[in-house]
Ligand SMILES: Nc1ncnc2c1ncn2[C@@H]1O[C@H](COP(=O)(O)OP(=O)(O)OP(=O)(O)O)[C@@H](O)[C@H]1O
Ligand code: SF4
């Protein structure tokens with residue numbers, strides 16, 4: 001498909017853990033064959049429970065860790081083919097905001113230095129120019145000038161996240177990967193930061209990859225959404241498609257598990273997949289969800305054949321042999 | 334700027350009270366030892382009148398606060414008391430021996446510190462399993478082996494068997510005249526006196542004892558720096574600056590190193606101050622004419638004035654070293670300076 005600014009194809013990441021006392025070395029497959037495309041100017045959402053591989057995906061896409069397999073293309077450039085030096089230069093266009101706002105800032109540096117550093121790395125401007133740009137960006141994220149001389153520990157969580165955002169934006173990137181930028185924040189501040197991000201996107205023409213675990217936030221913030229389950233991409237579609245008619249039983253389960261104000265909908269929760277309701281190991285063949293899927297639990301096909309990620313409606317893909325079965329069943333009930 | 338001045342003023346006040354506390358404690362504790370210095374000086378055959386007379390002339394009949402006040406005011410004026418066992422003023426003996434100890438301490442510390450820093454950097458910057466294993470083994474040995482045993486081993490191998498380093502004959506070959514004392518450090522004094530041959534002889538004599546003494550400090554500092562560098566390597570902000578496009582080396586040297594250096598700096602101060610106190614065992618093994626040996630002899634002979642002066646001077650050394658480290662801390666970690674002053 002053309003028109004994609006960032007495309008990820010068949011991305012797989014395995015972690016090899018070392019043997020230690022009472023534990024054998026093992027291989028953790030944190031990402032298994034993930035593919036998606038992000039168009040210029042849109043917000044692409046990645047949702048999944050904790051441990052589903054969202055941060056790993058973000059790091060692989062940015063090549064902060066090396067994927068095991070797969071291809072990442074940014075603006076026609078094959079990122080994995082770049083040497084270290086070219087990759088470093090390209091990072092100017094491809095920035096990110098970390099999940100852990102406080103850990104992301106060197107405690108010894110003040111905000112002025114933190115904001116100047118990315119520019120310094122890329123040799124942008126002289127000292128004064130860098131400071132001027134830093135101040136400008138700080139204003140952009142709603143912090144005041146006098147904060148330039150403060151250090152991270154003198155800020156609140158929300159302010160720190162704003163500094164992190166400013167630090168990503170000071171390079172005027174094209175794509176920003178936002179790894180749960182609001183999860184660590186107070187509920188009252190979350191909306192502020194989301195709105196700030198949206199305003200900045202409009203103002204600066206940014207493309208976002210937004211990572212979160214809250215479906216309501218994804219529905220509010222994203223144009224397209226992909227759902228991850230233990231490293232598998234189970235479904236991805238436009239916001240309208242996904243939220244009006246999810247095809248994959250796991251996505252349906254996520255909706256049902258999410259707190260809903262309407263009590264008549266709560267009764268259905270039992271029937272769907274919530275990850276910790278059975279800690280059975282995923283089968284080696286067949287669908288990874290089969291043992292706890294209300295649709296596939298008793299179906300032979302699901303137990304024997306892994307469902308491929310297929311386009312069931314235009315630009316709506318799901319990895320399921322019986323797409324839409326659960327939501328239809330619910331609709332009939 | 335004013336806040337950092339106030340910070341250092343506060344540190345200085347703290348340092349002075351630490352020295353004062355050390356002096357009071359050493360004074361009181363040594364007075365509490367149940368033995369009569371006048372009797373010790375005069376020996377078992379002197380009669381009671383003689384002892385009483387000497388006691389009075391030593392000021393021992395005065396009240397403790399009076400004695401303390403006399404002691405401190407004399408100390409500040411440079412009168413550190415008289416060592417009856419050595420038959421000389423404490424100041425002249427300590428000054429004559431301090432050079433040997435300070436020189437050995439400086440060289441040992443330089444060895445330990447630079448080896449610890451270089452090796453810790455090498456094994457944490459990239460994975461170097463073999464070097465890491467060797468360095469950790471050496472550190473382990475340094476922390477575990479008794480120093481006198483190591484000293485004897487070094488003498489046996491490098492002096493007795495191989496003959497590449499001198500035996501236990503002190504700071505300089507017996508056939509060579511020591512340089513005129515300016516700093517008390519032979520390596521410096523020989524250079525000032527333009528005596529290169531004597532300089533190399535002094536250096537040659539320093540090799541084994543300083544190596545022996547640095548072993549422990551090396552083990553301690555290497556382990557500390559290595560583990561804090563490894564810990565720092567897992568900090569998210571390192572990944573962040575790499576994501577901004579920073580090179581591996583720049584991220585390591587500008588972010589990981591300064592942050593993990595702080596605990597090592599504090600430890601270095603303690604290690605160095607400890608080395609300044611002299612090591613009895615190493616000095617004995619190498620017949621090194623330093624403070625450690627002398628102080629232990631004085632303790633055994635209940636020679637108050639020496640022990641007291643030594644305690645007080647050690648306290649001063651610790652405090653000075655720590656003040657210097659505080660200054661460095663302020664430069665490396667702006668949080669400290671500002672955080673405390675507010
Ligand atoms: N460096 C690593 N070594 C071994 N396993 C890892 C490593 N990093 C991540 N993993 C594993 O990969 C899986 C995915 O982790 P990841 O951090 O990507 O999850 P996440 O979706 O971001 O979760 P969260 O919402 O809690 O941030 C987890 O099982 C995790 O234990
Ligand atoms: S393939 Fe079968 S088991 Fe897997 S999600 Fe679909 S219906 Fe459930």
Ligand SMILES: [Mg+2]
Nearest residue numbers: 054055056099
């Ligand atoms: Mg995460």
